[in-house]
Amino acid sequence: MNWGAWINLSWKSLKNRRLATTLTVFSMMLSLVLLMSVERVRRAAESGFTQSISGVDLIVGARSGSLQIVLYSVFNLGQATNNVSIESYNDLKSRPEVEWTIPYSLGDGHKGFRVVATNTDFFKYYQFRSKEKVEFAAGQAFNSYFDVVIGSDVAEALNYQLGSLVEVAHGSTKGDGIQSHNDKPFTVVGVLKPTGTQIDRALYISLEAMEAIHLDWQTGSAPTLENQIAKEIITADMVQPKTITSFFLRTKNRIETLKLQRTINDYKSEPLLAVIPGVVLSELWQSLGSLEKILKAISFLVMLVGLMSMLIAIMTSLNERRREMAILRVLGASLVQILNLILLETFILTAIAVGLACLMKVALEWVFAPWLQTKYGLYLQRPSFAATEITYIFLMMGSALAISVIPGIRAMTSALKDGLSVKT
Amino acid sequence: MTEAIAIKNLKFAYGENQILNIADFSVQPGEFVFLHGASGSGKSTLLELLAGVLPTQSGQLQILGEALQDKSAHQLDLFRAKNVGYIFQSFNLIPYLSVTENIQLPLMFLKSKPDLQLFQHLIKSLELQPYVQRKVTDLSVGQQQRVAVARALMKQPKLILADEPTSALDYDHREKFLQLLFQICREQKTTVVFVSHDRTIEKLFSRVVGISTINSAHHQPQVIV
Numbered sequence: 001m002n003w004g005a006w007i008n009l010s011w012k013s014l015k016n017r018r019l020a021t022t023l024t025v026f027s028m029m030l031s032l033v034l035l036m037s038v039e040r041v042r043r044a045a046e047s048g049f050t051q052s053i054s055g056v057d058l059i060v061g062a063r064s065g066s067l068q069i070v071l072y073s074v075f076n077l078g079q080a081t082n083n084v085s086i087e088s089y090n091d092l093k094s095r096p097e098v099e100w101t102i103p104y105s106l107g108d109g110h111k112g113f114r115v116v117a118t119n120t121d122f123f124k125y126y127q128f129r130s131k132e133k134v135e136f137a138a139g140q141a142f143n144s145y146f147d148v149v150i151g152s153d154v155a156e157a158l159n160y161q162l163g164s165l166v167e168v169a170h171g172s173t174k175g176d177g178i179q180s181h182n183d184k185p186f187t188v189v190g191v192l193k194p195t196g197t198q199i200d201r202a203l204y205i206s207l208e209a210m211e212a213i214h215l216d217w218q219t220g221s222a223p224t225l226e227n228q229i230a231k232e233i234i235t236a237d238m239v240q241p242k243t244i245t246s247f248f249l250r251t252k253n254r255i256e257t258l259k260l261q262r263t264i265n266d267y268k269s270e271p272l273l274a275v276i277p278g279v280v281l282s283e284l285w286q287s288l289g290s291l292e293k294i295l296k297a298i299s300f301l302v303m304l305v306g307l308m309s310m311l312i313a314i315m316t317s318l319n320e321r322r323r324e325m326a327i328l329r330v331l332g333a334s335l336v337q338i339l340n341l342i343l344l345e346t347f348i349l350t351a352i353a354v355g356l357a358c359l360m361k362v363a364l365e366w367v368f369a370p371w372l373q374t375k376y377g378l379y380l381q382r383p384s385f386a387a388t389e390i391t392y393i394f395l396m397m398g399s400a401l402a403i404s405v406i407p408g409i410r411a412m413t414s415a416l417k418d419g420l421s422v423k424t
Numbered sequence: 425m426t427e428a429i430a431i432k433n434l435k436f437a438y439g440e441n442q443i444l445n446i447a448d449f450s451v452q453p454g455e456f457v458f459l460h461g462a463s464g465s466g467k468s469t470l471l472e473l474l475a476g477v478l479p480t481q482s483g484q485l486q487i488l489g490e491a492l493q494d495k496s497a498h499q500l501d502l503f504r505a506k507n508v509g510y511i512f513q514s515f516n517l518i519p520y521l522s523v524t525e526n527i528q529l530p531l532m533f534l535k536s537k538p539d540l541q542l543f544q545h546l547i548k549s550l551e552l553q554p555y556v557q558r559k560v561t562d563l564s565v566g567q568q569q570r571v572a573v574a575r576a577l578m579k580q581p582k583l584i585l586a587d588e589p590t591s592a593l594d595y596d597h598r599e600k601f602l603q604l605l606f607q608i609c610r611e612q613k614t615t616v617v618f619v620s621h622d623r624t625i626e627k628l629f630s631r632v633v634g635i636s637t638i639n640s641a642h643h644q645p646q647v648i649v
Contacts, residue, residue, distance in 0.1 A: 005532040009521070009525075016520035330475060330512075331533060332502075333505075334501035
C-alpha cells in the first residue's frame with residue numbers, strides 16, 4: 001500500500017474541513033489532558049500523602065488511636081490527649097536497637113500555624129518523600145532559647161525574614177490566640193526550603209524554649225505581671241523538659257521494628273502507643289479511595305464526550321463528502337478502501353490530539369508544578385508518563401478507531417447506494 | 425479480436441422499475457462511440473454497469489473479454505481500478521487536491537507508481553502545464569474537464585467512459601476538448617463510450633448510437649431526489 005499517498009489524501013481532506021477538524025482535535029485533546037492530569041495529580045496526592053514522612057519506623061505517643069497519633073504528629077491536625085514523660089522517652093531513646101529519635105512537643109501556635117518544639121535532631125534526621133532532608137533556605141537551626149525556625153509557607157504568608165520577631169500564642173493553632181506569650185518573643189533564625197509537606201506550615205523551637213515560655217504559667221493561664229519571670233534570668237536547670245507529645249523513632253535494623261513496637265505498646269510505667277506510619281498512612285489513603293474513583297469516573301466520561309464529538313464530526317462530514325466518495329469509488333477505490341480511508345482519518349485526528357495532549361500536559365506540569373508543590377503540597381513525581389498514562393493514550397486511540405468503524409461502514413453503504421449519481 | 429464491450433440480454437431494474445433491457449450490443453476496441461438519449465433513458469445506469477459500480481442483475485456483460493456478471497464486488501473494484509477511466513459531467517475533481525494530485529489519484533488504488541513520462545505528455549497535450557501546482561478550484565470549467573481527462577488517462581485504461589463531460593463547455597471548447605481526448609485515446613488505443621444528449625458533437629465520433637435503439641425497457645422517468 002502506498003501510505004504516503006493515502007496519508008496525503010486524508011490529511012488534505014481533513015485540512016479541507018479545517019474548522020470541524022480543529023474543534024474535534026481540540027475536544028479530544030482536552031479530554032485526554034484532563035484524564036491524564038487527574039491521574040497525575042491523584043498520584044501526586046497519594047505519594048505526597050503516604051510519603052509525608054519517610055525513614056521513620058515508629059511514631060510513639062501516649063496511648064490513643066493510631067490514626068490520631070499520625071494526624072497530630074505528621075499532619076499537624078488535632079490534639080494529643082496525653083503526653084509522654086521525658087523519663088520514658090529517654091529510656092526508649094537509649095535502647096540499643098534505636099538509631100535516632102526526634103521528639104515533638106505540640107500545643108502552641110502562631111497565627112494559624114502550629115509551633116513544634118523539638119531538638120536539632122529534627123534537622124538532622126527528619127525525612128520525607130524518598131529520603132529528602134529538611135534544608136535551610138536562609139539562616140540555621142535554633143541554638144538559644146528564643147530562636148525560631150519557620151517553614152516556607154509561614155515565611156511567605158506572614159512575610160517573615162531572618163530577624164523578624166514572633167509571638168507564640170498559647171494553646172491555639174487557629175487564628176490569633178486568646179492568650180499570648182507576648183512577654184517572650186522569638187527571633188527568626190532560620191527559614192526552611194519548601195518541601196510540599198506539613199513542615200512548610202509550622203514553626204520550630206527548641207524543647208527548652210517550650211518550657212521557658214510556660215515557666216511562669218500556672219494551671220494553664222498566663223502569669224500576672226508581678227509573677228512573670230524575665231527572659232534574662234532563665235537558666236538551663238529551669239527549662240529541662242518534663243514531657244513531650246510524641247517522638248519519631250528509627251531502628252538500626254528494620255527487623256527490630258515489630259519487636260520494639262510490641263515492647264513499647266506493653267510499656268509498663270506509662271501507657272504508650274507505637275504506630276508504623278506507612279501502614280496508617282496507606283490505610284487512611286484507601287479510606288479516601290471513593291473520591292479518587294469519582295474523579296476517575298468523571299475523567300472517563302469526559303473522554304467519552306471527546307470521542308462522541310469526533311463521531312459526530314465525522315458523521316456530519318460524510319454527507320458533504322458523498323460526491324468525494326463517489327469520485328474515489330469510480331477512480332477505483334474499493335469499499336474496503338473507503339472504510340480504511342475513514343479509519344486513517346480517525347487515526348490522524350487522534351494521533352494529532354494525543355500528540356498535542358502530551359505536549360500540553362508537559363507544558364501544564366512545567367508551569368504549574370512549582371505552584372502545586374508550594375501551595376498544595378502536591379509534588380509531581382516522575383515519571384510524567386507512567387503505565388497508566390500510556391494505557392489511557394492507547395485506550396483513546398483504540399476506542400477512537402473502534403468508534404470510527406460506524407461512520408466507516410456508513411460511508412461504505414452510502415458509496416455503494418449512491419453509485420456515481422450523487423446530485424449535490 | 426476480443427470486443428471491447430459485448431452485451432447479451434442485459435437487464436437492470438431498480439425494484440419494479442425496469443431501466444435497461446439490452447438484447448445485443450457490442451463495441452470494437454478503439455471505437456469512439458457516441459451514445460445519445462433523453463434524460464432518464466438509462467444512459468447513466470448503463471455507464472455505471474459498464475464501470476462495474478453497479479452489479480449486473482441478469483444477462484451477460486463482457487468488457488475487454490472479462491465477464492463482469494461473474495465477478496464479486498471486490499473483483500469489480502479491482503477491474504475498474506485497472507481498466508476503466510471515467511469522466512464525470514462536472515464536479516468531478518477532489519477540490520482540496522492540486523492538479524497533479526488529482527491526476528495521479530487513480531494510481532493510488534492501483535498501487536502503482538506514477539509514470540512521469542506519461543504525466544508530462546498528458547499535461548502537455550492537454551495544455552495544463554502552467555497549472556500543475558494549482559488548486560483545481562482555481563481553474564476554469566474547461567481546464568477542470570481537461571484535468572479530469574488527464575486523470576482518466578493516467579492509468580492507461582483500455583476503456584474511457586464519459587458522462588456528458590462537455591455540457592458545461594461552449595461549442596468551440598467542446599470541439600477542441602474532444603479532439604484532444606481523441607488524439608490521446610488514439611495514441612493509447614483506448615475505446616471511448618461517450619454519453620450525451622447534445623447531438624451537435626456527434627459528427628466527431630466514429631459511431632453514433634441512440635440508446636432507445638438498443639434499450640427495449642420502457643419506463644416512466646422518475647425524479648430521484
